[in-house]
Amino acid sequence: MCFTQNFWNFLVSGLADGFLYALVAIGYTLVYGVLQLINFAHSEVFMSGGFASLFILQAAIGSSQPHGIASVGFVALGVVGGGIGGALVAYLLERVAYRPLRRRNAPRLAFLISAIGASYFLYNLAGKEFGRNALEIPSPFVNGPVFTIFGATVQTYYIVIAIAAMAMLVLVDRVVAMTKLGKGIRAVAQDAETASLMGVNIDRVIAQTFVLGGLLGGAAGFLFGLNAGVVYTMGFTPALKAFTAAVLGGIGNIRGAMLGGLLLGIAENLPVGCVGTQWRDVVAFGILVVVLIFRPRGILGEQLGRAA
Amino acid sequence: MLLEIEDLEVCYGSIPALKGIDLEVDEREIVALLGANGAGKTTTLRTISGLCHPSRGFVALDGERIDHLGPHEVAGRGIGHVPEGRRIFPRMSVQENLEMGAYRRRGSLRDDFERVFGLFPVLGDRRRQVGGTLSGGEQQMLAIGRALMSGPRLLLLDEPSMGLAPLIVRDIFSIIGQIREEGTTILLVEQNATQALRLADRGYVIENGRIVMADEASRLLADERVRAAYLGEAPPGS
Numbered sequence: 283m284c285f286t287q288n289f290w291n292f293l294v295s296g297l298a299d300g301f302l303y304a305l306v307a308i309g310y311t312l313v314y315g316v317l318q319l320i321n322f323a324h325s326e327v328f329m330s331g332g333f334a335s336l337f338i339l340q341a342a343i344g345s346s347q348p349h350g351i352a353s354v355g356f357v358a359l360g361v362v363g364g365g366i367g368g369a370l371v372a373y374l375l376e377r378v379a380y381r382p383l384r385r386r387n388a389p390r391l392a393f394l395i396s397a398i399g400a401s402y403f404l405y406n407l408a409g410k411e412f413g414r415n416a417l418e419i420p421s422p423f424v425n426g427p428v429f430t431i432f433g434a435t436v437q438t439y440y441i442v443i444a445i446a447a448m449a450m451l452v453l454v455d456r457v458v459a460m461t462k463l464g465k466g467i468r469a470v471a472q473d474a475e476t477a478s479l480m481g482v483n484i485d486r487v488i489a490q491t492f493v494l495g496g497l498l499g500g501a502a503g504f505l506f507g508l509n510a511g512v513v514y515t516m517g518f519t520p521a522l523k524a525f526t527a528a529v530l531g532g533i534g535n536i537r538g539a540m541l542g543g544l545l546l547g548i549a550e551n552l553p554v555g556c557v558g559t560q561w562r563d564v565v566a567f568g569i570l571v572v573v574l575i576f577r578p579r580g581i582l583g584e585q586l587g588r589a590a
Numbered sequence: 591m592l593l594e595i596e597d598l599e600v601c602y603g604s605i606p607a608l609k610g611i612d613l614e615v616d617e618r619e620i621v622a623l624l625g626a627n628g629a630g631k632t633t634t635l636r637t638i639s640g641l642c643h644p645s646r647g648f649v650a651l652d653g654e655r656i657d658h659l660g661p662h663e664v665a666g667r668g669i670g671h672v673p674e675g676r677r678i679f680p681r682m683s684v685q686e687n688l689e690m691g692a693y694r695r696r697g698s699l700r701d702d703f704e705r706v707f708g709l710f711p712v713l714g715d716r717r718r719q720v721g722g723t724l725s726g727g728e729q730q731m732l733a734i735g736r737a738l739m740s741g742p743r744l745l746l747l748d749e750p751s752m753g754l755a756p757l758i759v760r761d762i763f764s765i766i767g768q769i770r771e772e773g774t775t776i777l778l779v780e781q782n783a784t785q786a787l788r789l790a791d792r793g794y795v796i797e798n799g800r801i802v803m804a805d806e807a808s809r810l811l812a813d814e815r816v817r818a819a820y821l822g823e824a825p826p827g828s
Contacts, residue, residue: 466693468682475677477679
């Protein structure tokens with residue numbers, strides 16, 4: 283009973299969470315593809331996108347209440363601003379925390395420690411500069427019920443997330459499949475040394491990969507912050523879940539990250555009707571453990587580590 | 591001289607793989623580099639391509655040193671490298687693999703695709719097929735085609751016959767000859783010494799990181815020591 287009662291409500295919120303996980307998961311999976319490295323500082327890319335969009339929209343919207351076409355414009359501004367903020371931080375992370383280690387052929391553990399250090403540095407810096415309390419992003423639109431589906435009301439916020447996320451997911455999929463940048467990323471993921479023999483500048487492709495993942499992660503930080511507000515610790519849990527989503531879909535596989543994100547969002551929301559909200563994170567990380575034990579290559583992963 | 595290598599020493603860690611090599615390749619030549627496993631053949635090619643860097647000596651293309659450049663920069667100077675084991679991008683289509691070969695170029699690739707599909711018609715038939723599903727011979731053709739897409743002046747071939755059936759080896763060697771006729775210079779590393787020397791103008795024999803013989807290909811083919819060591823014949827007087 284409990285499962286069916288609010289099924290559609292939880293499906294709607296699950297999909298909305300899922301879209302955000304998908305956007306962040308792509309950042310993990312792209313970087314894993316080219317470097318075989320989990321960028322554990324990606325949570326701070328997400329957080330930076332949230333703050334960047336906060337400041338931009340504070341300046342642009344002020345205390346006005348946008349409607350209609352202006353709302354669309356401000357949402358786009360938030361997405362782009364968040365994306366650029368995320369991309370900038372992702373690029374700096376690559377240059378400061380990872381590239382020097384690559385130059386020295388450092389062991390894998392060094393990258394992990396560097397990532398955790400960079401993550402602590404960034405979110406504590408944000409906490410010091412921007413305060414310890416959650417800040418509200420000025421809303422670009424008036425939230426409210428738009429339509430009902432099987433008794434579940436769909437809010438404006440969910441529609442904004444769905445449209446913005448789908449547009450970005452389709453775009454990144456096409457960029458990776460069709461552009462020169464995408465071919466470079468895939469070639470480096472499949473065989474970096476041979477890619478360099480073809481004239482691919484590996485360092486440049488790696489930086490571009492961080493930027494691409496940072497754009498999506500930063501934009502997701504904005505979409506998340508619209509509802510939950512922006513705070514220096516906001517990245518931690520969503521990013522860990524997005525990492526779970528990337529593993530679930532098959533790390534290194536872009537469509538796997540999309541699929542994993544949506545599935546995880548739905549899977550952690552559906553049981554809420556039965557057992558309560560406090561079980562959400564338990565379910566999500568339970569999935570991570572189960573996937574790692576029984577199918578470490580994920581749903582769409584071919585073999586571990588070779589699936590870009 | 592198109593390619594000049596002088597006194598080249600390359601180390602992996604503290605172990606020298608090349609201990610002072612001299613080698614030259616002239617415009618439109620086919621030069622064969624022969625030797626046993628671990629003699630330093632692949633290291634020589636990797637150093638030319640910028641994947642390894644010398645601790646002594648130099649590599650020059652057209653009289654200009656290239657040994658300090660990274661591999662993507664060397665590729666931009668007109669050197670195409672067909673690596674050992676073919677190294678096709680396994681999850682890219684044949685077409686995408688070929689496009690990767692032309693990564694640094696701009697403008698239309700139509701003529702280049704036509705040229706490669708002319709040399710290897712089977713690649714044209716399998717344009718949309720994923721590289722990893724090709725047979726070994728087809729992968730070798732794709733690897734050569736991919737290197738040609740950059741329009742190289744010098745083509746480095748690392749063991750193109752490795753693991754292939756004799757008939758396919760014959761095809762590939764005849765196409766290598768054709769590529770030279772069309773104006774590309776070739777440095778060929780091989781363990782299959784007979785085939786390589788029949789095709790080449792000149793040859794070098796490398797042992798333990800040193801060049802031990804350098805001569806016209808026909809003379810190496812007739813040399814008793816070469817025949818004993820690399821052509822599987824009994825040494826004289828045994």
